[in-house]
Amino acid sequence: MANLAKFRRNRFASVLVLFFALAVVSIGFSGVNKLVTPAAAKIGSEESLVDKGSALFAEGCSSCHGLNGQGTSDGPTLAGVGAASVHFQVSTGRMPMAAPGAQVMRKAPSYNEEETLALAAYVATFGPGPAIPSEEQVNEWQNASVSEGGELFRTNCAQCHNFAGSGGALTNGKYAPSLGQATPLQIYEAMITGPQSMPIFSDETLTPESKAAIIRYIQELNKSENPGGMDLGRLGPVTEGLVLWVVGLGVLIIFAVWIGARVR
Amino acid sequence: MSNTTVNKKTPAAYNYVDSRVGFSAALKRNMRKVFPDHWSFMLGEIALYSFLILLLTGTFLTLWYKPSMTEVIYNGSYIPLKGIPMSEAYASTLEISFDVRGGMLLRQIHHWAALFFIAAMVVHLLRVFFTGAYRKPREFNWLLGIALLTLGLLAGFSGYSLPDDLLSGVGLKIASGIIQALPVVGTWALYFLFGGEFPGTEVISRLYSIHILLLPGAILALVTAHLLLVWTQKHTQYPGPGRTEKNVVGYPLLPVYTAKAGGFFFIVFGVTTLLGALVTINPIWLYGPYTPDQVTAGSQPDWYIGFLEGSLRVMPAIEFNIFNTWTFSPNVLIPALILPGLMFALMGAYPFLESWITGDKREHNLLDRPRNAPTRTALGTMSLSFYILLWIGGGNDIIATTFNLSINAITWFMRVALIAVPPLVFIATRRICLGLQRNDLDKLLHGKETGRILRLPEGGFVEVHEPVSEAELPKLLARETYPVWELPQKVDANGIKTPKYRRQLMKAKLSAWWTKGDLPIPTMKEIQSGQHHAHEALEQAHEFGVEPGKEEIVTSTNH
Incomplete structure (x- = not known):
C-alpha cells in the first residue's frame, strides 16, 4: 500500500486514473446498452430478413419515409414500391440520399448486398410491388440477340440516355444518367420500377425477352470498344467540335506561327 | 520563229513545249x-x-x-x-x-x-x-x-x-x-x-x-x-x-x-x-x-x-x-x-x-491594326460574342449534364445574355482599343518607358524614356482618323431643301458614332519633338552613368 501511495504523486498517475475510469465507463455502458437496446443493433442470423430490414429501416430510412414507410414531407410513401425498387435505389447508392436536389445521384452504396436485400424484404411488406427479378431472369441477357437489343435500345432508351447510354439532360436539372456503371440486375430493376423520371416498362410494354436483349446491348456498349479511336465521351458532335477548335485548329495555328516566323 | 531566241543550254523538250505553250514568260513574270x-x-x-x-x-x-x-x-x-x-x-x-x-x-x-x-x-x-x-x-x-x-x-x-x-x-x-x-x-x-x-x-x-x-x-x-x-x-x-x-x-x-x-x-x-x-x-x-x-x-x-x-x-x-x-x-x-x-x-x-459611314473610298493595301479601328473591332467582337452564345445555347443539354446545371436555366440565361452581352462586349472592346491607342500615342509623344528610374541631382525622380525603334515607328504611325460627316443645312440660304436630308442625317449620326472617342493624330513635328525629348533624356541618363540594363538606379553625381 505504501508503494501505491508513493506512486500517487507520480506525474503519470492522473493520466492512468483517467484511462482507467474511461475504460470502466465505456465497458460498463456497452454491457448495459446490450441489455437495453432493442433489435436495432442486434443483427443475428437467427432473425428473419424482414426483422433485420425493419431495424435498418428504422435507423437509416425512417427519418424521411416515416417509421412505417408511410412517407413524410421529406420523402414519399414506400407502400407498393416493391423490393426491386428498394434494391435498385439502395444498391446504386441513390438511397439514402446525400442531399435533396433536382435528382438523386448515383454514388457508392451505403449498405452491403445482405443489408440491401433485408431492406428490400422489409419494404416489400408495406404493400405488393415488383419483386427483385430472379437470377435466371436477369442472366437471360447472355442468350439474347445484341442487334435486336440495339434496335429496342434506340427505340425505347436512346431518346433520354443517348445513343451510347452516355446519359442526357431532362428538364429543370433532371437527367437520364449514364448507364456505364449499371449492372444487368440494376438495369432490369430500373425498367420494371421506373426510378425518378424514368417510365415503367412493364412486361406488356417490353417482354422479358426484350428486356434481356436491351441489357445485352448495354453490356456491349459498356465494353467500350472504339474501332474509330478515342470516343470523346460518346456525346456526339459537341465534343468533336470542341476537339477540332481547341486541339486541331490550335495545333495548326501553332504551326502557322512557326512557318510565318521571320528567318533571322 | 526568228524572233524567239532559243537557249542552247535548255533541254530540247523544254524548248519544244515552251515555243508552243509559251509558259516561260509567264513563269518569269509570276515566280x-x-x-x-x-x-x-x-x-x-x-x-x-x-x-x-x-x-x-x-x-x-x-x-x-x-x-x-x-x-x-x-x-x-x-x-x-x-x-x-x-x-x-x-x-x-x-x-x-x-x-x-x-x-x-x-x-x-x-x-x-x-x-x-x-x-x-x-x-x-x-x-x-x-x-x-x-x-x-x-x-x-x-x-x-x-x-x-x-x-x-x-x-x-x-x-x-x-x-x-x-x-x-x-x-x-x-x-x-x-x-x-x-x-x-x-x-x-x-x-x-x-x-x-x-x-x-x-x-x-x-x-x-x-x-x-x-x-x-x-x-x-x-x-x-x-x-x-x-x-x-x-x-x-x-x-x-x-x-x-x-x-x-x-x-x-x-x-x-x-x-x-x-x-x-x-x-x-x-x-x-x-x-x-x-x-x-x-x-x-x-x-x-x-x-x-x-x-x-x-x-x-x-x-x-x-x-x-x-x-x-x-x-x-x-x-x-x-x-x-x-x-x-x-x-x-x-x-x-x-x-x-x-x-x-x-x-x-x-x-x-x-x-x-467613314466616307473612305481610297484603296487600302496596308492592313489596320485592330486597335486603330475601335468601332469596327468592337462590332466584330460584339458579333462574335453573339455567335458564341448561340453555340453555347446549341450545346445546352451537354453543358447541363456535364456541369450539373438545369437546361431550363441555361436556356433562360441565353435568352437574356444574347441581348445583354453583345452591347457590353462592344463597349468593353472599344474602351480597350482606345486605351491601346493612348499607349501608342504616348510612345510617339514621349518615347518608350524603359523602367529605369533616374534620381536627379536636385533630388527628383524621373523615368528614363527612350525613342521608339525604327522598326516600331511605322506601326505606331499607321493610325488614321476620319472626319465626322458634316450635316448640311436642312434648308439653305436660298430656301431650297437639301435633297435626301434624312439619309444625310443618319449618315451624320453614324459618322459621329463611328469616330466617337478618336484620339487626334499627332503632327510629325510633335512626334519628332517627343522622340527628340526621349533621346535627350536617354543621353542625359548616359551622362549620369546609367548604362541600359546595367544599373537601375543612380544617385546624385554631385559628390
Whole structure:
C-alpha cells in the first residue's frame, strides 16, 4: 500500500486514473446498452430478413419515409414500391440520399448486398410491388440477340440516355444518367420500377425477352470498344467540335506561327 | 520563229513545249511574285488545303458509298447491327467503316477535314475582318469569301446527312421542319426537295448529287476566283518598315513561299490524318440506322450548324394560327431562317456600309491594326460574342449534364445574355482599343518607358524614356482618323431643301458614332519633338552613368 501511495504523486498517475475510469465507463455502458437496446443493433442470423430490414429501416430510412414507410414531407410513401425498387435505389447508392436536389445521384452504396436485400424484404411488406427479378431472369441477357437489343435500345432508351447510354439532360436539372456503371440486375430493376423520371416498362410494354436483349446491348456498349479511336465521351458532335477548335485548329495555328516566323 | 531566241543550254523538250505553250514568260513574270509573311495570312491556306483533302478522300468514299434509300438487311462484319433493316446508304457507310481496307480512316479524315475546312474559313474571315482587309479594292473578294462560307455550310450539312444514320436523320427532320416553316411555300418546298413526305425515298440520292457534284464544283470555281483576285490585287500587308500602300514586302513565290506553303499543306494533311486515326468522329455504327420513330438524346449538328441549333433551342415557343387555317410559326421562322439570313446579309453588306459611314473610298493595301479601328473591332467582337452564345445555347443539354446545371436555366440565361452581352462586349472592346491607342500615342509623344528610374541631382525622380525603334515607328504611325460627316443645312440660304436630308442625317449620326472617342493624330513635328525629348533624356541618363540594363538606379553625381 505504501508503494501505491508513493506512486500517487507520480506525474503519470492522473493520466492512468483517467484511462482507467474511461475504460470502466465505456465497458460498463456497452454491457448495459446490450441489455437495453432493442433489435436495432442486434443483427443475428437467427432473425428473419424482414426483422433485420425493419431495424435498418428504422435507423437509416425512417427519418424521411416515416417509421412505417408511410412517407413524410421529406420523402414519399414506400407502400407498393416493391423490393426491386428498394434494391435498385439502395444498391446504386441513390438511397439514402446525400442531399435533396433536382435528382438523386448515383454514388457508392451505403449498405452491403445482405443489408440491401433485408431492406428490400422489409419494404416489400408495406404493400405488393415488383419483386427483385430472379437470377435466371436477369442472366437471360447472355442468350439474347445484341442487334435486336440495339434496335429496342434506340427505340425505347436512346431518346433520354443517348445513343451510347452516355446519359442526357431532362428538364429543370433532371437527367437520364449514364448507364456505364449499371449492372444487368440494376438495369432490369430500373425498367420494371421506373426510378425518378424514368417510365415503367412493364412486361406488356417490353417482354422479358426484350428486356434481356436491351441489357445485352448495354453490356456491349459498356465494353467500350472504339474501332474509330478515342470516343470523346460518346456525346456526339459537341465534343468533336470542341476537339477540332481547341486541339486541331490550335495545333495548326501553332504551326502557322512557326512557318510565318521571320528567318533571322 | 526568228524572233524567239532559243537557249542552247535548255533541254530540247523544254524548248519544244515552251515555243508552243509559251509558259516561260509567264513563269518569269509570276515566280518572282512576292507574298508578305505573317502567320495570320496562312489561315485561308488551311481552308484551301482542307478542301484538297476533302476532294481526295471524298473521291475514295464515292467508290463504295451507295446513295440509295432502298431497304436492305445488314449482313456485314459489325455484329451489333447484324440482321437489322437499313437503307443501302447506311449499310454502305458501315461497309466503308468496317469492311473496306482503310475505309474507317479515310471516312474519319474526310469528316475531320470538313470541320477544319469551315473552321479555317471562319478564322480567316475573322482575320480579314479585324484587319480591314475587305476595304477597297477587295470588297468583291469579301463577297466571294462569304459565298464560299455559305457553300461550305451547305456542303457540310449535305455530307453529314449522307450516311443516313440516326443522328443525321434527326438533323434532316429538323431541316424539313425549317423548310415547312417558310410562309406560303413551305409545304410545297418540302415536297419539292424530298420528293414527297419526309423522309421519302429520294432525299439521300438528291443530296448526294448536290454534295459530290454541284457544291464542290461551285466551291472550286469560287476558290479559283478568290485566289485569282488575291493574285491580281496583290496580298495586303501589316504596316512596317519599308511597307507602303504601293508595295509588297515579303518573300518571292519561288522558292521560299512555295516551300513554306507546300510544307504547310503536308502539315495540315498530317494533323488531319492524325485526328482521323486517333479520334472517333461521327460513330455512325453507334447511332444506328435512321427510322423516323427513333431519336437520341444529344442530337446535335456538326459545330458549324451549332449556331442555328442554338438559336432554335433558345427561341421562345411562339406559334399562332391565322383564321384557324394557316399555322404560322415564328418560333422556327425567326431563329432558323430570318436570323441566319440577316447575319449573312449584314456580313456581305458590311464593307459597303463601313465605307459609306467613314466616307473612305481610297484603296487600302496596308492592313489596320485592330486597335486603330475601335468601332469596327468592337462590332466584330460584339458579333462574335453573339455567335458564341448561340453555340453555347446549341450545346445546352451537354453543358447541363456535364456541369450539373438545369437546361431550363441555361436556356433562360441565353435568352437574356444574347441581348445583354453583345452591347457590353462592344463597349468593353472599344474602351480597350482606345486605351491601346493612348499607349501608342504616348510612345510617339514621349518615347518608350524603359523602367529605369533616374534620381536627379536636385533630388527628383524621373523615368528614363527612350525613342521608339525604327522598326516600331511605322506601326505606331499607321493610325488614321476620319472626319465626322458634316450635316448640311436642312434648308439653305436660298430656301431650297437639301435633297435626301434624312439619309444625310443618319449618315451624320453614324459618322459621329463611328469616330466617337478618336484620339487626334499627332503632327510629325510633335512626334519628332517627343522622340527628340526621349533621346535627350536617354543621353542625359548616359551622362549620369546609367548604362541600359546595367544599373537601375543612380544617385546624385554631385559628390
